[in-house]
Amino acid sequence: MKVLSIYGKFGDSQLLIGEQIGNLKKYLPDRKIIVITDTNLNRLYGNRFSQFPVIVVEAGEKTKTLETLSFIISRLIELGADRHSFLVGIGGGVVCDITGFVASVFMRGIDFGFVSTSLLSQVDASVGGKNGVNFLSYKNIIGTFNQPQFVICDTEMLQTLPPEEIRSGFGEIIKHALIADEELFAEIIDNQQNILAFNQSFFTDLVYRNVQIKATIVNRDEKESGERKKLNFGHTLGHAIEKHSDLSHGEAISIGMMFSAHLSAKKGYISQQDVEKIKMLLNNLGLPTSTNIDRKKLADAITKDKKRNSDFIDFVMIKKIGEAIVERISIDELKTDILNYE
Ligand code: GLY
Numbered sequence: 001m002k003v004l005s006i007y008g009k010f011g012d013s014q015l016l017i018g019e020q021i022g023n024l025k026k027y028l029p030d031r032k033i034i035v036i037t038d039t040n041l042n043r044l045y046g047n048r049f050s051q052f053p054v055i056v057v058e059a060g061e062k063t064k065t066l067e068t069l070s071f072i073i074s075r076l077i078e079l080g081a082d083r084h085s086f087l088v089g090i091g092g093g094v095v096c097d098i099t100g101f102v103a104s105v106f107m108r109g110i111d112f113g114f115v116s117t118s119l120l121s122q123v124d125a126s127v128g129g130k131n132g133v134n135f136l137s138y139k140n141i142i143g144t145f146n147q148p149q150f151v152i153c154d155t156e157m158l159q160t161l162p163p164e165e166i167r168s169g170f171g172e173i174i175k176h177a178l179i180a181d182e183e184l185f186a187e188i189i190d191n192q193q194n195i196l197a198f199n200q201s202f203f204t205d206l207v208y209r210n211v212q213i214k215a216t217i218v219n220r221d222e223k224e225s226g227e228r229k230k231l232n233f234g235h236t237l238g239h240a241i242e243k244h245s246d247l248s249h250g251e252a253i254s255i256g257m258m259f260s261a262h263l264s265a266k267k268g269y270i271s272q273q274d275v276e277k278i279k280m281l282l283n284n285l286g287l288p289t290s291t292n293i294d295r296k297k298l299a300d301a302i303t304k305d306k307k308r309n310s311d312f313i314d315f316v317m318i319k320k321i322g323e324a325i326v327e328r329i330s331i332d333e334l335k336t337d338i339l340n341y342e
Pocket of ligand 1: 124125127128130228231232
């Protein structure tokens with residue numbers, strides 16, 4: 001196991017990569033523990049946490065709503081939770097997001113930790129203290145910055161993930177490589193056999209490298225006033241695509257990253273050859289790089305992006321593979337680029 005830390009404004013977070021769900025008890029305080037999980041995780045791993053009261057929510061992004069928040073809070077009250085209770089979210093990004101949010105607001109805030117079970121949540125969603133829910137057609141528009149006390153990234157649990165979940169996780173992994181680690185990009189190209197064969201030690205190292213990239217950025221800018229914006233690479237168009245399709249988060253941001261790579265080339269930062277290299281890697285990992293969704297719908301959707309700052313958006317491009325740059329672009333310019341994007 002390897003340990004990394006995030007030093008948050010309101011508390012620190014221990015990131016335990018390669019730790020196992022079986023050791024969860026080691027990290028729990030001697031207080032009332034309540035687990036929040038989803039239907040899939042409860043079916044597959046429920047026997048590993050059956051000693052605790054469990055609140056089960058439906059699996060999937062549609063669960064990230066205020067209605068689910070109300071449901072969980074009602075259950076917490078029924079279970080006799082108080083301000084000393086400790087919540088453990090066991091699941092992927094959706095469970096971690098909602099657990100962190102409930103814990104942040106229930107009784108004005110109680111302690112919480114995660115067992116992060118999907119590749120996407122281990123490398124991104126469960127790390128860094130962003131918690132929240134969607135509202136109307138706005139993604140993550142209600143939420144908090146609040147660090148879990150611990151995040152267990154049990155990489156053995158990745159073995160039960162369906163291939164589409166592994167693919168989705170690679171969307172965020174390639175993002176990290178593109179914005180911060182040229183070597184990681186090259187290593188992923190060279191290790192496609194290890195990826196296909198799900199080599200356990202390769203994946204544990206991969207999760208560690210990604211958590212390290214994210215933790216380094218979050219430690220410099222927890223509340224996204226500067227450097228953390230780089231983590232939004234591919235997400236402006238990606239979120240618009242998610243809104244108008246059934247694609248997974250990783251698939252949608254894969255297309256979003258291609259668009260950002262295209263703009264990076266248009267601005268003269270990277271070459272057309274780099275764009276092709278990125279496209280080839282994404283495609284080799286089974287991720288889509290284009291979409292037929294009506295460009296007008298996508299252009300309209302970016303006006304609802306929560307990262308918008310009046311008429312501008314801080315848009316992330318890459319200066320080269322492994323280095324991001326954030327530029328203020330007017331919403332009108334971006335909409336035109338989307339409308340004209342092939
Ligand atoms: N997923 C982007 C961030 O945590 O900032």
